[in-house]
Amino acid sequence: MTMTRPLAINEVVNNQQLCEVFLCAPQGGMRKSNRTNTLTLISDKTKLYDDKVVDDIYHYTGMGQSGDQKMSGQNLTLAESDGNGVEIHFFEVMKPREYTYRGQVELAGEPYQGQQKDQDGRQRLVWIFPLRLMDNKAKFTKPPSAxxxxxxxxxxxxxxxxxxxxxxxxxxxxxxxxxxxxxxxxxxxxxxxxxxxxxxxxxxxxxxxxxxxxxxxxxxxxxxxxxxxxxxxxxxxxxxxxxxxxxxxxxxxxxxxxxxxxxxxxxxxxxxxxxxxxxxxxxxxxxxxxxxxx
Ligand SMILES: [Zn+2]
Structure with missing residues (x-):
């Protein structure tokens, strides 16, 4: 099983609708659902973030708010998504409580490690996942600093x-x-x-x-x-x-x-x-x- 109803590219939903479509948890930036065999990624532009878009590849920072990020749990699910059959779906939040669906994504390369500050301002190691949209009509929002x-x-x-x-x-x-x-x-x-x-x-x-x-x-x-x-x-x-x-x-x-x-x-x-x-x-x-x- 996959999504309970298809979403259109750029469709805007609220958190409750998102959860109903993917049967996932109502919080977190990476939400795994065993029932729909999906992993939903949320890029929240209203919060501080270090994600980048370079040549239409989204460099998505993995899970773990403080300390070094580990390659386990949902980070591992994403890293193995080219072979584990889990569909990866991508949302962007530009305004509080509005989730814009950008479509299904796939890994565009090997995950790699980078240095970023954690929520307490300390330098730590993070995992970064290069992602590509599968529908060529879809587009990621470029970070506003462009x-x-x-x-x-x-x-x-x-x-x-x-x-x-x-x-x-x-x-x-x-x-x-x-x-x-x-x-x-x-x-x-x-x-x-x-x-x-x-x-x-x-x-x-x-x-x-x-x-x-x-x-x-x-x-x-x-x-x-x-x-x-x-x-x-x-x-x-x-x-x-x-x-x-x-x-x-x-x-x-x-x-x-x-x-x-x-x-x-x-x-x-x-x-x-x-x-x-x-x-x-x-x-x-x-x-x-x-x-x-x-
Ligand atoms: Zn109007």
Whole structure:
């Protein structure tokens, strides 16, 4: 037996659903299930981690939080997975409690040992497993430190900045800038991280819109390049956010402008119960946005 129901690549599930699909334990970064003969690996980007992606190979750090890691238990299961028949499935966590399925993986080489700091800050030996996705349409998220991404963004934004010199009105400039941002690298990075509209279930990248939380015109160059200053929304929710008719408080709870009437709320799919998960850095930008709510 394998998964109890197939998951689509990039499907987002919560912890309970993940456990139901693989019949595994609800905690841990490596979860073995004898009932489905699977090993589920979870790469949690919201915690400190040393994992790397090089040329589409994920270098996954094994199990064991403190002291030298041993080649036993689930580390051994993973090391022997090219011959023991256990399926290895891979998830990434970009936001608390949301598990994004990246698909089945296989070893791309021999596990090797490396030096990393443990949870108490002491140097220790860890086991690292090079992993490859088996479905060639699937992709791992590159760690946010990737300097290439920042360089590409910089180049792209240099071009966008020139829009400010065009002989058109401020409104036209803003519209043009927003469209340009929404086609390029910034959107790509946001989609890799967020996968869907922050407020609803729209996942189709063709209609999702990448916006700056603190508007482009008010942001410094550094803030313009910061993906944490981005929010991925569907067209309805983006329109409301862009026009400052909705914003979010420090708990991520939606704040709706008093000027938005009941019919608009219904047809634009917003209500007081909505909330988003925001990282610390996103919150900083959101405070600015919230102050400008109409
Ligand atoms: Zn939406």
């Amino acid at each position: 300097t290439n991404d920042k360089q590409e963004l910089k180049e792209e934004f240099k071009g966008i900045q020139q829009v400010e010199n065009l002989p058109i009105t401020q409104t036209e400039k803003e519209r043009l800038i927003k469209a340009r941002i929404g086609q390029g690298k910034f959107k790509k990075l946001l989609i890799e991280r967020e996968c869907k509209c922050a407020l609803c279930g729209v996942t189709d990248p063709r209609v999702l819109i990448a916006s700056h939380i603190k508007p482009w015109s008010a942001s410094t160059n550094e803030e313009r390049l910061d993906v944490n200053n981005g929010l991925l929304l569907c067209p309805n929710h983006d329109a409301l956010f862009d026009k400052q008719l909705i914003s979010f408080d420090v708990q991520g709870k939606i704040v709706i402008s008093q000027t938005l009437d009941e019919a608009a709320r219904i047809f634009m799919n917003v209500n007081e119960g909505l909330r988003v998960e925001l990282t610390e850095k996103q919150l900083g930008y959101m405070e600015y946005h919230h102050q400008n709510l109409i």
